Amino acid sequence: MFSKTALTSLFVTRQAPINICNRGIANIPAHEYHIRFDQRVGRKRPAQDVLDRFKRLNNGMWIHAHPGRHKLRYMKDETWQKTSLYYETCTKEQCEILDKLMTPYWLRPKHYPNDPYSQYHVRHNINSPRVDDRGNFVRERKKVLLDDSTSQRFFNDC
Amino acid sequence: MASTSITRFTAIIRTTSVRGLHDRSSVPRVVDDREKSTAKYTDAGYTFRYHQQGVDPLPRIPDCKVPVARPAYKVRDQWSDEAARFGQNDYIDLLGDGSVHPAQLQYHTPTWLRGFPGQHKANELIKLIHYRNLYDAKLKQNSPKRWHELRKRIKYLMMQHNYNKQDEIGRERNLGLWEEEPDYTYKDKSRRSFRDEIH
Amino acid sequence: MSQAIRSAKERALQIVEKASRIRIQDARDNIGARTTGRQLKKGHNQMGHTQGALERAAKPPLGWIWGDFFRPWQRMYPGEKLFNADINSRREYIPLSLVELARLIDLGWINPRQPIDVSTLCATQKFQINPKIRQCGFDLTDEGADSFPYPVDIEVQYATQSAIAAVEKVGGRVRTAYYDVESLEAAVNPKAWFEKGRVVPKRKTPPPSLMEYYMDAKNRGYLCEEAEILKERQLSADVRGYSLPAEVKLSDKAVDQVFHGIPSGSVVSLADKKVFAPTNDLHREYYKNQRSDKLYS
Amino acid sequence: MLSRQIRHLLISNRALSTATSSTSGSSSDTQRPLWRKPESPFVQIPQAWVSSLETIEDQKQGLVDLHPDIFRTSPRIDILHRNLTWQSVYRNVQMTKMLTKAEMPGGGRKPWPQKKTGRAHVGSIRAPQFIRGGFANGVRGPRTWFYMLPDAVRIQGLCVALTLKHTQDDLHIVDNLQNLQNGDPKFWIDLCEARNYGYSVLFVDDADTVSGGLAEAQQALPWLNVMPVYGLNCFSLIKYDTVVLSRNALDRIEERLLGHIHRAGPMNKKYRYMDYKEKILQEAEAEEHPHMPPVV
Numbered sequence: 001m002f003s004k005t006a007l008t009s010l011f012v013t014r015q016a017p018i019n020i021c022n023r024g025i026a027n028i029p030a031h032e033y034h035i036r037f038d039q040r041v042g043r044k045r046p047a048q049d050v051l052d053r054f055k056r057l058n059n060g061m062w063i064h065a066h067p068g069r070h071k072l073r074y075m076k077d078e079t080w081q082k083t084s085l086y087y088e089t090c091t092k093e094q095c096e097i098l099d100k101l102m103t104p105y106w107l108r109p110k111h112y113p114n115d116p117y118s119q120y121h122v123r124h125n126i127n128s129p130r131v132d133d134r135g136n137f138v139r140e141r142k143k144v145l146l147d148d149s150t151s152q153r154f155f156n157d158c
Numbered sequence: 159m160a161s162t163s164i165t166r167f168t169a170i171i172r173t174t175s176v177r178g179l180h181d182r183s184s185v186p187r188v189v190d191d192r193e194k195s196t197a198k199y200t201d202a203g204y205t206f207r208y209h210q211q212g213v214d215p216l217p218r219i220p221d222c223k224v225p226v227a228r229p230a231y232k233v234r235d236q237w238s239d240e241a242a243r244f245g246q247n248d249y250i251d252l253l254g255d256g257s258v259h260p261a262q263l264q265y266h267t268p269t270w271l272r273g274f275p276g277q278h279k280a281n282e283l284i285k286l287i288h289y290r291n292l293y294d295a296k297l298k299q300n301s302p303k304r305w306h307e308l309r310k311r312i313k314y315l316m317m318q319h320n321y322n323k324q325d326e327i328g329r330e331r332n333l334g335l336w337e338e339e340p341d342y343t344y345k346d347k348s349r350r351s352f353r354d355e356i357h
Numbered sequence: 358m359s360q361a362i363r364s365a366k367e368r369a370l371q372i373v374e375k376a377s378r379i380r381i382q383d384a385r386d387n388i389g390a391r392t393t394g395r396q397l398k399k400g401h402n403q404m405g406h407t408q409g410a411l412e413r414a415a416k417p418p419l420g421w422i423w424g425d426f427f428r429p430w431q432r433m434y435p436g437e438k439l440f441n442a443d444i445n446s447r448r449e450y451i452p453l454s455l456v457e458l459a460r461l462i463d464l465g466w467i468n469p470r471q472p473i474d475v476s477t478l479c480a481t482q483k484f485q486i487n488p489k490i491r492q493c494g495f496d497l498t499d500e501g502a503d504s505f506p507y508p509v510d511i512e513v514q515y516a517t518q519s520a521i522a523a524v525e526k527v528g529g530r531v532r533t534a535y536y537d538v539e540s541l542e543a544a545v546n547p548k549a550w551f552e553k554g555r556v557v558p559k560r561k562t563p564p565p566s567l568m569e570y571y572m573d574a575k576n577r578g579y580l581c582e583e584a585e586i587l588k589e590r591q592l593s594a595d596v597r598g599y600s601l602p603a604e605v606k607l608s609d610k611a612v613d614q615v616f617h618g619i620p621s622g623s624v625v626s627l628a629d630k631k632v633f634a635p636t637n638d639l640h641r642e643y644y645k646n647q648r649s650d651k652l653y654s
Numbered sequence: 655m656l657s658r659q660i661r662h663l664l665i666s667n668r669a670l671s672t673a674t675s676s677t678s679g680s681s682s683d684t685q686r687p688l689w690r691k692p693e694s695p696f697v698q699i700p701q702a703w704v705s706s707l708e709t710i711e712d713q714k715q716g717l718v719d720l721h722p723d724i725f726r727t728s729p730r731i732d733i734l735h736r737n738l739t740w741q742s743v744y745r746n747v748q749m750t751k752m753l754t755k756a757e758m759p760g761g762g763r764k765p766w767p768q769k770k771t772g773r774a775h776v777g778s779i780r781a782p783q784f785i786r787g788g789f790a791n792g793v794r795g796p797r798t799w800f801y802m803l804p805d806a807v808r809i810q811g812l813c814v815a816l817t818l819k820h821t822q823d824d825l826h827i828v829d830n831l832q833n834l835q836n837g838d839p840k841f842w843i844d845l846c847e848a849r850n851y852g853y854s855v856l857f858v859d860d861a862d863t864v865s866g867g868l869a870e871a872q873q874a875l876p877w878l879n880v881m882p883v884y885g886l887n888c889f890s891l892i893k894y895d896t897v898v899l900s901r902n903a904l905d906r907i908e909e910r911l912l913g914h915i916h917r918a919g920p921m922n923k924k925y926r927y928m929d930y931k932e933k934i935l936q937e938a939e940a941e942e943h944p945h946m947p948p949v950v
Contacts, residue, residue: 034320034321034418034419035320036319036320036419037280037283037316037319037320039287039312039316040287041287041335041336042280042283042284042287042288042335043284043330043335043336044330045341046341046342047419047420047431048342048343048345049431049432050420050431051342051344051440051441052344052345052436052437052440052441053431053432053434053435053436053437053440054431054434054440055437055440055441064434064437065434065435065437066435067433067434067435068435069435070435093422094422094430094431097420097422098420098431099329100328100329100420101419101420103330103338103341104330104332104338105338105339105340105341105490106340108338110449111449111450111451111452111496112447112448112449112450113450113496113515113517141452143454143456143457144457144460144461144483144484145457145460145461145464145466145483146456146457146460150456154454154456154500154501155454155500237854237876237877238876239876242876242877242879243879243881243885243890244741244889244890244893245741245742245887245888245889245890246881246885246887246890247884247885247887248741248744248887248889249808249812249884249886249887249888250884250885252805252808252809252812252910252911252914253812253883253884253885253886253907253910253911254884255884259930260744260802261800261802261925261927261930261934262930262933262934262937264745264800266745266747267747267796267798267800268747268796268948269934269935269938269941269942269948270935270938270948271747271796271798271800272934272938273800273927273930273931273934274798274800274927275800275801275925275927276797276798276799276800276801277799277800277801281797282794282795285795285797286795286950289950292935293947293948296945296946296947297947299945300945300946300947301946301947304947304950307756307757308950310756311754311756311757314756321416332924333927334924334925334926334927334928334929335926335927335928336928337489337490337928338487338490339490340444340445340490342441342444342445343445344436344438344441344442345436346436363696364696365728366726366727366728366729367696367698369728369729370726370728370729370817370821373729373818373821373822374821374822376822378822378824378852378895379731379818379822379892380892381738381889381892381893383731384731384734384735384738384892385731385732385735386732386735386736387732390732466918481918482917482918482919482920483918
């Protein structure tokens with residue numbers, strides 16, 4: 001169901017499992033599940049519980065943590081101890097539906113210096129179209145005044 | 159020559175007959191106008207009258223002298239002042255000095271709707287919210303009945319779009335009505351209730 | 358029709374030339390420009406199995422793909438604070454690679470003989486910066502660092518070490534400088550700012566979290582002393598193995614200055630092409646004092 | 655990467671060569687410097703005669719070069735169609751508002767008991783199935799169809815319309831439109847007849863106002879009209895059989911359109927209501943009642 005991607009550099013900063021309270025979600029108000037139109041401005045709101053759990057990479061892929069990674073760790077084997085701390089990528093269908101739950105702000109690629117995710121914002125060897133139906137790049141940043149071959153030479157990000 | 163014309167004729171016959179048989183199962187194809195190709199004339203305005211003699215009476219009660227209601231005959235003058243100048247200043251933001259935009263020149267629209275994007279989903283809701291945001295104080299003060307009705311309508315439409323119509327899931331159209339903002343605060347799921355404030 | 362080589366445009370125009378006068382009713386869309394999709398199966402437009410399911414059965418929650426309706430898939434994963442929790446305090450920068458900078462100079466959008474800063478880059482209309490959503494300026498990245506030819510004097514908000522080295526290798530000068538929200542807004546669109554008649558703001562000193570960055574000579578921060586920066590330049594030249602040419606210094610902005618040549622606190626009149634400096638002592642005093650950007654940490 | 659200086663050299667060379675090739679037997683008007691003329695050798699430079707409106711007969715005064723990016727573009731009828739559609743639609747307003755059940759007066763009482771009457775189960779006399787009931791899914795309130803076409807499409811639409819007019823010999827250039835001597839309608843009818851202008855003529859001038867003979871003729875003849883340059887649009891360009899530009903108007907149109915074609919910013923700049931909201935509402939303040947909100 002999931003394709004596992006090893007985001008190895010990321011789990012270094014993770015908190016120790018003991019510090020995390022393992023309580024489930026308690027009493028989130030019902031409107032957070034249902035309301036998509038904001039009363040005040042009349043626009044769609046991003047789904048908050050998606051933003052709590054998922055992250056969108058600049059190449060349009062969403063990642064999430066491994067569910068149950070803090071449960072009964074002592075019982076589980078060595079490989080699981082390691083891989084459960086990796087982040088996992090969502091499937092294509094899931095990525096599409098998560099994109100639909102977001103506002104344009106969250107779909108825009110964002111650039112942060114010293115971003116720990118910077119290696120994962122690009123993906124190579126993908127055959128799907130580079131542009132969406134409006135001609136905007138899906139996976140790569142739009143370069144200023146650069147033709148395609150030059151941009152390939154210097155950036156290598158698609 | 160003759161043979162080619164004959165084949166062409168048969169080809170025409172065959173296409174028409176096939177189309178008549180099952181029209182909807184064809185592969186989606188590029189057509190000039192889909193409605194035109196699928197819509198059939200179901201009513202050519204002809205009533206079958208096999209056993210009636212003479213001419214059909216006009217659609218009115220016998221011996222009734224009241225003329226048939228129909229819109230008044232109007233002659234449209236193509237060169238009247240408005241018609242001759244139709245479309246003037248539509249390109250004023252490009253051809254003028256850039257200080258005026260055609261959205262500002264929509265003097266025939268209500269003031270609060272001038273330049274407001276008109277074609278999108280949930281248009282009525284967004285329009286009413288815009289109206290409410292502009293005139294909330296005046297409405298409350300001077301026409302509480304209308305304020306009440308507006309509130310009711312907005313509430314109804316909100317329910318409609320949030321629960322009954324599920325078409326708002328999808329790419330939001332950038333209508334230029336809202337500033338881009340994250341609109342997100344992380345909620346700590348380890349809290350006992352969402353009401354607990356953690357400082 | 359002549360046999361000379363003609364473009365498709367000319368051939369089309371030849372047809373138009375022979376045609377009768379084109380009227381409003383002759384204008385039509387290309388055939389096939391607008392085609393609507395066709396419903397292939399009856400069930401395709403139904404959110405449930407049947408119309409009844411759509412009308413009265415429970416509708417799935419937002420974003421449901423699998424899982425039950427009370428715990429759909431997207432709510433089965435644990436929350437992760439590292440993902441988006443700091444979105445309201447993160448600083449976003451617009452990436453400006455050295456290739457793009459070289460390309461902008463090549464094509465004449467930027468004059469390399471003038472100092473380059475935020476307003477110069479934004480005047481090319483190739484970048485959009487919205488200070489209100491915490492976009493804090495430009496990040497000079499090192500793509501194309503191997504072949505950057507221009508000795509430019511550039512001021513950015515963030516720069517990688519290799520990009521700094523690449524510019525300094527050809528005799529350029531890099532400074533990283535902080536712009537607070539208000540002054541960045543003025544720098545991004547000076548025309549709108551001046552037309553509103555707003556006072557040219559004073560650049561505030563960076564917030565505590567960024568102070569370290571801009572005080573570091575390694576980053577060529579604008580708050581360091583020149584001697585330290587000179588030392589660092591030499592150091593990076595030695596480490597990376599290039600000889601250091603003479604530095605171009607086209608102009609120097611004050612630490613609190615937004616625009617080159619316009620002192621903060623003044624008002625600019627575009628109609629008269631004049632800059633009005635404040636005469637009131639209170640104003641002058643206000644714009645003389647250094648203030649810190651307390652809005653963000 | 656072509657440096658700017660080299661490109662300038664190329665442009666000047668090309669301009670010189672074309673000028674030398676086309677100087678044969680025309681007045682000095684021909685050598686009009688065209689800004690950013692395309693460098694392709696296959697581009698034809700369109701030309702037009704300049705005449706005067708003082709006499710009935712068409713007396714040519716010289717030739718003038720037109721910019722090929724504007725007067726010799728590919729005749730994209732579909733883009734023209736988009737422009738015409740936009741022009742006819744975007745200003746539409748529908749003021750009808752069908753009241754819903756909630757907005758009709760009364761109807762709060764249950765008209766008859768739920769059961770045992772043999773009648774339908776109804777809760778309100780304003781329910782939509784009643785005559786004189788409210789409307790479900792009716793036309794709601796002032797509705798607009800406002801949208802803006804992207805700038806690129808509108809600019810190209812103008813260029814296409816001008817190109818069509820020029821290729822079909824319906825675009826004429828005159829030296830002057832202001833303060834013409836003769837304002838007699840008969841004179842203008844004869845003039846249009848003699849010059850084969852067709853059924854309707856649109857004069858375009860640079861200035862905001864027109865005075866003299868043309869103003870009088872415009873008053874008298876409904877099919878003869880004058881427009882300033884900023885009023886020019888696709889619909890009028892196509893609606894009128896003939897378009898007559900003055901030299902100043904020609905210069906101004908080329909200046910504006912080329913300025914937009916070569917502008918720095920994005921061509922598909924989004925129209926945002928936010929940007930104009932303040933200005934529009936400020937302008938509308940005078941029309942508003944001080945206390946009452948407008949009727950919806």
